[in-house]
Every structure is written in C-alpha cells, then in structure tokens.
Amino acid sequence: MAEVDLSKKVADRYLKREVLGEGTYGVVYKAIDTKTGQTVAIKKIRLGKQKEGVNFTALREIKLLKELKSPHIIELIDAFPHKGNLHLVFEFMETDLETVIRNTNIFLSPADIKSYMQMTLKGLAFCHKKWVLHRDMKPNNLLIGSHGQLKLADFGLARIFGSPDRRFTHQVFARWYRAPELLFGAKQYGAGVDVWAAGCIFAELLNRRPFLQGSSDIDQLGKIFAAFGTATPSQWPDLAYLPDYVEYQYVAAPPLRSLFPSASDDALDLLSKMFTYDPKARITAQQALEHRYFSSAPLPTEPNKLPRPATKRASKASDFNPQEGPTVLSPPRKTRRVMPDREGFEGNANRTDKIEEHAGETKNADGEIAGRNEQVPTSVDFSIFAARPPSRPTINSADRSHLKRKLDLEFQHPE
Numbered sequence: 001m002a003e004v005d006l007s008k009k010v011a012d013r014y015l016k017r018e019v020l021g022e023g024t025y026g027v028v029y030k031a032i033d034t035k036t037g038q039t040v041a042i043k044k045i046r047l048g049k050q051k052e053g054v055n056f057t058a059l060r061e062i063k064l065l066k067e068l069k070s071p072h073i074i075e076l077i078d079a080f081p082h083k084g085n086l087h088l089v090f091e092f093m094e095t096d097l098e099t100v101i102r103n104t105n106i107f108l109s110p111a112d113i114k115s116y117m118q119m120t121l122k123g124l125a126f127c128h129k130k131w132v133l134h135r136d137m138k139p140n141n142l143l144i145g146s147h148g149q150l151k152l153a154d155f156g157l158a159r160i161f162g163s164p165d166r167r168f169t170h171q172v173f174a175r176w177y178r179a180p181e182l183l184f185g186a187k188q189y190g191a192g193v194d195v196w197a198a199g200c201i202f203a204e205l206l207n208r209r210p211f212l213q214g215s216s217d218i219d220q221l222g223k224i225f226a227a228f229g230t231a232t233p234s235q236w237p238d239l240a241y242l243p244d245y246v247e248y249q250y251v252a253a254p255p256l257r258s259l260f261p262s263a264s265d266d267a268l269d270l271l272s273k274m275f276t277y278d279p280k281a282r283i284t285a286q287q288a289l290e291h292r293y294f295s296s297a298p299l300p301t302e303p304n305k306l307p308r309p310a311t312k313r314a315s316k317a318s319d320f321n322p323q324e325g326p327t328v329l330s331p332p333r334k335t336r337r338v339m340p341d342r343e344g345f346e347g348n349a350n351r352t353d354k355i356e357e358h359a360g361e362t363k364n365a366d367g368e369i370a371g372r373n374e375q376v377p378t379s380v381d382f383s384i385f386a387a388r389p390p391s392r393p394t395i396n397s398a399d400r401s402h403l404k405r406k407l408d409l410e411f412q413h414p415e
C-alpha cells in the first residue's frame, strides 16, 4: 500500500497536458513538472504481462540511462511506476529531424546538414564510449530543442523493453536504417549498427528522402547491395557465417556520386566509410567526428541558426498554471500502417518463405537455408551494455565458443 501511495505522490508531481503522440512502447504526454515548472515529455510504457512490475534488470538499466548525461542525449529526468505502467520523464523537445527533413519549406544548406550530423555523431560517440548502443536510430528519434540543439532520444530502450512486436507497429520503417549484419541475423553486434543508421540519416539529409526503403529484410539487403554493390567475403570475411546469410546475385556498385549529386567529396568519403559492410572495418562515431568533412568549409551551422519548422510544439514553462487541474485526454489511436513482418527482428521463422517470395532477386547458395540456420545458435542474448556479459546466458559454453569461432563478431569496443 505504501508503494502505491509513493508512486501516486511521484505521479502527482507531473501535471499531464496533451498527448504528443504514440510510439512503439506507448503514449507520450506533454506534462509540467510542478516541482520545477519545467515542461517535460512523459512516455507511458505499457508493462503488458509483467503484472509484477518492471524486472530488476530493467530497473538497473533505467538507472544507468538516468546517468547518461550529454548535451546530445535526451535527459531521462525521472522514472516511476504508476497504475501498472512505467512512466519515463524526459526533457521536452520542440520538434524532430524527420519533421525538418520532410518540411519542403525548409532549405538545408551543406553547413546545416553538417551541423545536424555533427550533433548526431557527438551523441552517438558519447554513448558508445559508455558501452551503450541505441539500436533504433532514425530521424524521428533525433529530437530538436528550442535552440536548435539536436539530441538522441530512446537510447537503450530497445534493450530494456525488448524488440517490439513488429507485426503491428510502425517500426517497419526502422528497417530502412538497419545495418546489413542485423539483416543477416547477427546476434552479437556492436556500435557499428548505430553508425550505419547514422549513415542512412546522413543520406536522407542530403537527398531529403529515406535512402534505402526496403519492404522486407530481404528487399532491404537487395536495396543496400544495389546502392553499394553486393557484399563479398573479401570485403567482409564474416559475411558467410552470419545466421541468415544467403548469397545474393552479384551487382556492381554505381558511382557513389550518382546517388548523392549534391554532396561534397568529403561528404561522400565519410558516407562511404559509414556504409562499410564489415562492421569491424566501419568507421566509429568518434572517428567520423574527426573526419575532415567536419573541419573543412563550410563549417557546421551554429545550432541556434539552424532552420526549423514554423509550427512548433508549444513548450513554454508559462504553460504551468498551478490553479488548473491536470488535463487528461484519452490518447488518440495513432493510425498505424500495419505491415505484417512475420519474421520480426529477432526470429528466423518464415525466412525460407521470404526467400521464396523474393526468388527473383536473390539466390540461395545451396537451398539449405533452414538447415544452415540450425547450425548456428541463435539464442545469444543481446547486450547493449557491451562491456558486461549478457544477463541471462541462454547457450552453453560449447555453443558459445563455436559461435565465436564461426562469427568472430565480438562487440567492437570503440577506442
């Protein structure tokens, strides 16, 4: 009972305003922190079947996220359970990069693009240094504050709350930013997945539309290979050992310049390094920041001079009127594009179906995909906290050493 009272007390601290939207994990509300007068965004996470509440591992990791403080990471101000939901309180942000990119009234100069990329990579480099991966980088997770500062949102949530049920979420769009090692089913991966996604965001800033819009994981790989040429074992030695590897028909890469006509030579060079197939050879976020693209003219635009949409989410602390009661609006059901993704993010089920569906585009090396998948243990726990061992090891040591030998895909610890 005391616990209920406590959570109510914490919840009462925040004066709920309108719904900002609904994402993978639940509804996001605008709210006012009555203690500080600060406008915040509260993400209400459905705990689903976990009636007993958030498990210990999740709580420990939420605590770690609270300590993840950087000018380019959305601050997790508070976290509390209430009425069977977990509430995560974040600093409020005015808009996001997806809104900026889609707004045709906004002209983005090369210096503006450089500025957005620099802030993105700074946020990434900071988290990677702390062994935390994002795993779900996309333009709508890059929030922009009232002074133009860009901050990465949703860091670590994929790890804590698991990969969402992708059959019924808008997460399908996240595929466009997924690194090839993930698409080939790698269960152990490193910071390179975020760098690949950042490369896709860079490409999207340059061309003002999502770069590689695959309609399935197989199609996504097809799009990647069409852009950069089919990956070969000489470029990526671990390729053929990935759990879901299938051989693709060889296509040569078109000149990168033809894909990004407006990009400078430096931008193209950095892009090609972010899109390196072998995750071990891919540039790190820190190295990318040190690339000459960022030091050559034009220099990145000052954040407060960056163009932003005219219509903003109201964000004034003056919204706070202590006389008013909380405005509780029932969350609008966001119309979602439901695209069944039968294999989801983690599973291999129906992989063979998919390959058959796309038989025209792909070539199965030996027709034994299911058999090949069985050879490689697929139940290795993910770990965004790369320095620490998986919390619940689910394979035995023989399997693990076999996997290590075959994949040799240890986390790439950034320097």
Ligand SMILES: Nc1ncnc2c1ncn2[C@@H]1O[C@H](COP(=O)(O)OP(=O)(O)OP(=O)(O)O)[C@@H](O)[C@H]1O
Binding pocket: 020, 021, 022, 023, 024, 025, 026, 027, 028, 040, 041, 043, 074, 090, 091, 092, 093, 094, 096, 140, 141, 143, 153, 154, 170, 171, 313
């Ligand atoms: N800190 C914040 N400040 C202001 N608005 C926010 C904040 N965090 C999220 N929002 C807004 O709330 C809505 C839902 O966000 P959420 O992050 O849950 O999902 P999403 O980014 O739309 O999708 P996904 O869950 O697939 O990443 C979005 O419109 C988002 O811009």
